[in-house]
Amino acid sequence: MVYTRFSSLFLALHPFWSAVGYARAEKPVKFVERQVKGLMFDCRMCGQCILSSTGMSCPMNCPKQLRNGPCGGVRANGNCEVEPDMPCVWVKAWEGAQAMRNRQAILDVQKPVDQSLRESSAWLRVTAQAARERENLRSSTA
Numbered sequence: 001m002v003y004t005r006f007s008s009l010f011l012a013l014h015p016f017w018s019a020v021g022y023a024r025a026e027k028p029v030k031f032v033e034r035q036v037k038g039l040m041f042d043c044r045m046c047g048q049c050i051l052s053s054t055g056m057s058c059p060m061n062c063p064k065q066l067r068n069g070p071c072g073g074v075r076a077n078g079n080c081e082v083e084p085d086m087p088c089v090w091v092k093a094w095e096g097a098q099a100m101r102n103r104q105a106i107l108d109v110q111k112p113v114d115q116s117l118r119e120s121s122a123w124l125r126v127t128a129q130a131a132r133e134r135e136n137l138r139s140s141t142a
């Protein structure tokens with residue numbers, strides 16, 4: 001819910017991002033994104049955020065950086081095979097997903113991490129893509 005509202009707000013600001021220039025907005029937005037998501041989700045700035053599909057548990061904190069579910073080493077107490085004191089991010093993801101409106105999203109198959117997108121703003125990328133899709137839809141129905 002909060003995530004949906006936030007992404008809608010960012011999309012509503014598309015005219016502003018366009019006027020400023022997405023490239024010019026990248027640095028300040030990335031700074032804010034890093035602070036906010038770092039604090040809230042221990043974000044590693046992979047640049048291709050899938051928090052909305054993973055119950056707001058960041059998969060980049062998995063020591064194996066698995067993006068499609070846990071490995072076979074989850075401990076009986078739900079902790080990580082590699083970091084025994086750390087809860088498995090995928091156990092947390094499953095729990096988190098149950099509380100989300102789109103709880104089936106966790107079953108979506110994720111692409112491998114594109115390392116070239118590291119240290120870039122996922123917020124701006126998702127917004128630019130959503131704006132493009134919206135414009136394409138408008139022009140195809142006009």
Ligand code: SF4
Nearest residue numbers: 043044045046049058
């Ligand atoms: S999935 Fe990527 S962008 Fe999203 S919180 Fe994790 S590291 Fe950050």
